[in-house]
Amino acid sequence: MKTIYPSALEHRERHQLLLSGVAPRPIALVTTQDKHGNVNVSPFSFFNAYSSRPPIVAIGPAISSISGKAKDTLTNILETGECTISVVTYSMVEQISLASCEYDAEINEFEKSGLTQRASSIVKPPCVAESPYSMECTLHQFIPLFENKGGNGRILLMEVQLFHVSDSVYSDNKIDPRKMDLAARMGYDWYCRAHGDALFEVKKPRWNGIGVDALPEYIRTSEFLTGAELAKLASVKEIPEKNHDFSTISENISGDSIDIELASGNPLSALYIALQTLPSVKNLTRIAKLFLHHNDIESAWQVLLLIKR
Numbered sequence: 001m002k003t004i005y006p007s008a009l010e011h012r013e014r015h016q017l018l019l020s021g022v023a024p025r026p027i028a029l030v031t032t033q034d035k036h037g038n039v040n041v042s043p044f045s046f047f048n049a050y051s052s053r054p055p056i057v058a059i060g061p062a063i064s065s066i067s068g069k070a071k072d073t074l075t076n077i078l079e080t081g082e083c084t085i086s087v088v089t090y091s092m093v094e095q096i097s098l099a100s101c102e103y104d105a106e107i108n109e110f111e112k113s114g115l116t117q118r119a120s121s122i123v124k125p126p127c128v129a130e131s132p133y134s135m136e137c138t139l140h141q142f143i144p145l146f147e148n149k150g151g152n153g154r155i156l157l158m159e160v161q162l163f164h165v166s167d168s169v170y171s172d173n174k175i176d177p178r179k180m181d182l183a184a185r186m187g188y189d190w191y192c193r194a195h196g197d198a199l200f201e202v203k204k205p206r207w208n209g210i211g212v213d214a215l216p217e218y219i220r221t222s223e224f225l226t227g228a229e230l231a232k233l234a235s236v237k238e239i240p241e242k243n244h245d246f247s248t249i250s251e252n253i254s255g256d257s258i259d260i261e262l263a264s265g266n267p268l269s270a271l272y273i274a275l276q277t278l279p280s281v282k283n284l285t286r287i288a289k290l291f292l293h294h295n296d297i298e299s300a301w302q303v304l305l306l307i308k309r
């Protein structure tokens, strides 16, 4: 394990060490205008949401370590109090990377990157038409961090005045994350994509789970169960009662072998075969693990309760 003091590092190394661990970060594509109306669009991954009543997001345009000057985005927001923030999808990444070049203030990065402006309703800066989700924002608070030195951070807390969400990502009155295809920033030049198998759901317990420490010892110390599986089992409100019907499993079920049924994702058939003989702890635990994998926590418990006869 490496132990690293920030002060022991050069600025670039410290920057990348921080950004490699605090990752993946969402990317704000921020559009601003200066007082003459020149449009600017740049990406910022020092970005997150911090309040929803009212909705407040923060972006962190640092003092440029190339020029030692404030970035145009910061100057424009301090001048006008406005911006729009559009989220970045996988198909936009090459364009936002190009827009991140430090062009002169009068250069419109929409033209450089080939991204498209879409007029806003409340604020002057336009939104980005390619993005499925944009926010029109006004400045809530400016927090300068340390003196004006290249790399020093600046925090802008922005209040969201209006959301725009594309119909293409919206179903049943909510955003479907599988349709967003968002990109996020890792350390160095790495990005990642919230897409396909990278997306998964974890149901938050609706009550205080019993906790891993309250699991029966033979489960808590099982050599076959992982930390994640123990946490799923420990999310129940109380340890379930043994359901005796569960071990007299229906004759309608049939199966080939425990291994085949487990490999084909059929824990109930595997259990039926296991119960034909005296099942081993290992086999019962394998079956419980498959129920857990299917998020059937009640059945996993019932199988594990069979271990203690």
Ligand SMILES: Cc1cc2nc3c(=O)[nH]c(=O)nc-3n(C[C@H](O)[C@H](O)[C@H](O)COP(=O)(O)O)c2cc1C
Pocket (backbone or CB within 6 Å): 027, 040, 041, 042, 043, 044, 045, 046, 047, 060, 061, 062, 063, 070, 071, 072, 073, 074, 096, 097, 099, 100, 101, 102, 103, 185
């Ligand atoms: C994906 C991505 C994320 C970035 N995040 C930040 C950030 O959070 N803060 C920052 O100061 N610069 C960040 N940059 C660099 C700025 O986009 C870049 O300095 C840009 O030229 C600033 O433009 P401006 O001077 O027009 O505001 C990022 C660049 C990329 C490609």
